[in-house]
Amino acid sequence: MYFYKFRSFDTNALTALSNNELWFGKLESQNDPFEGRCRIDRSLSEELKSFAIQRITPKDPKSYNVYFQLTGVHYPDKLSNIELLERGCFQMASEMIGNLNSISRICSFSYYDSSSKNNVLIDNRMWGHYANGLRGFCLVFDQKVLQEAIFESTEKKAVGFKVRYQNEPDELRVSDIFSVNDRLELIQNKTLSGYQIVATAASTKSEHWKHEQEVRFISFSDKALIKYPHHALIKIVIGDKMPNAQVNLLKDIMQSKYPHASIEKMMMRQNSYELKQVAWN
Template identity: 25%
Template structure:
């Protein structure tokens, strides 16, 4: 079951010139940043071990194809240079994976490490999202990066594989992280083609995307968020929202309204 709310920790680095604080700029402009995997801070996040097919694997696929499709298949994957052809296909798959855009959230609003790592040591704020508007799916944590057989993708490319299963396997692989990140309790929202119209700025490794302000349930101030930061956001926010406060308990973070 999906949690009722998702949370996004946002840093504020100084309170002298808010026009340079990207988290504040985004909040006041009803926009968020979606990132590609190459923009993540973890080198192994969404990294997938792509297993190349053998010549025998390709031969088996070729034998299943009708004559008309077999000739086309051989042009793309067969011949003395079959290894280089497979490498070209792998390069295209990597390029595709590198272009996917994600918005990462969590189901925890009182995580001390998250406040420390992602909200500039509690000086930033945390956005509480209505989870029915943020279609994020849970990240899987494991000891090794996931593997994916390219032969499964090649089969779908020539009309033999199960597109739905392969798509689900790829999406699962791309929302897998190593166990050391499990404290984040992350969920991941992948941008769909239908959302292209919401993009206001796109760069190689990220995109700025518009959202509806009513999707935000509250803004939670960090334990060290300055009064100047709070005042600036409250005065410039163009919609009504509930404000909450994170405070330092004896050994944990406490969220109060």
Template identity: 20%
Template sequence: MSSSIFKYKKFEDKSLSIFKELKIWFAGVDSFNDPFDFDSKLLKASLEQVKNICENYSSEISLLDFSQIGVFSTSRTRKNQLMWSHYADEHRGFCIGFDRLKLEGHLKDVTSVDVRYQSTYPISEISKKLEAGAAENIDLEFLKYKYSYWRYEREWRLIGRNLGGKGVEIDGKMIRSVAFGLRMKEEDKSRLREILSSSEFSHVQIYQSECNDDKFGLKFTRLN
């Protein structure tokens, strides 16, 4: 599997701060766009079910605190038209390619997760882990699963405690590539290319996304 992971962004000052401040932002679990992803009522009900199955871990489960957990969500692909539409302002934005291995090496206390998709809450999976004695990081297990309809996102999450709503500094070398959207304005491209002209980003590969000639899909042309 490629070690690149991708972040789709709308073109705006907040998005450009990734380059200007060299920070990535971890969303709090209460800000997810899918209400079923981490709904407090569903979570509470799921925890009660796990407690009933794994009575020996009832006290540990009761003490779990999700309020400060932060998630940096990415995708394993930059060719997904739906992701470009939903997260990159209908192809008017851009997509950043990160070096996953360098990010993981830099973010020592962060858990890296290839999200799994299914139609049910992971009560059975988490209960089996507890019954096998794997209680460590059990709170993060709930963030490894999403509803099956989100499978197209091919999401890769970086999850950290005490990072909800916070920015974390990174090194410019952790950014591998930037791809411009099909509908990105020329003035926006010029502004972003000016930022990337800094020596800090001399290694970053710049691409233009284009329509495939013979099928519904995207292709990327290297610009530098």
């Protein structure tokens, strides 16, 4: 499998290439306005229902302020014990997902393997949206080498997955996020880690994006720049509209830092809207 990283020709892209680094940006700053969205199923497990019946006291005025902070409900005595706990779990789960999304970082690629229906490398939209209309370039990585480097650099504080494209977000159940310990206190369920929660929220996107064939890495490391070994990069494909001076600079970087990697060009086919990949002369 190959990972593709489309880039515009700019200082950040050149610096990262020269230093064999990848930028992990905030999940909440990605270009999809629905990024990190998921549905939350409020229904409680039998264990949580039992906890609600035994320990929740919605009719106690002394507890109103606590319940309001947890649920936003002004008059908790109007709800049943179970309804009140459902509201509280939903509120806490929503805040937890929001907090995890805010501290997580993401680095995205497109992928290509034998099962791929199309080769993203020759997709006009990718070159238009992410490589400045053939004025940028695309880095081609060996999937296995790069993936191992990411996990090592983040001290295994990362998870990678292919994005699934569907008509609605995935669902998380509050009963999978919370449980009750021996003292009947509400706790985060240890079987569902923060990685998995964010991965569930970030693993699906609208079908409008399916042409990207995205694979993404979610990291909880505080590192924004991740190193990869030089041999992880096996090829660079340069857009045909890139000015010659910029092409020469890119070639110099590649020959100095990645002499093993091939350099190719992405060109427009005559009399069509298709692209073709050719060796650089």
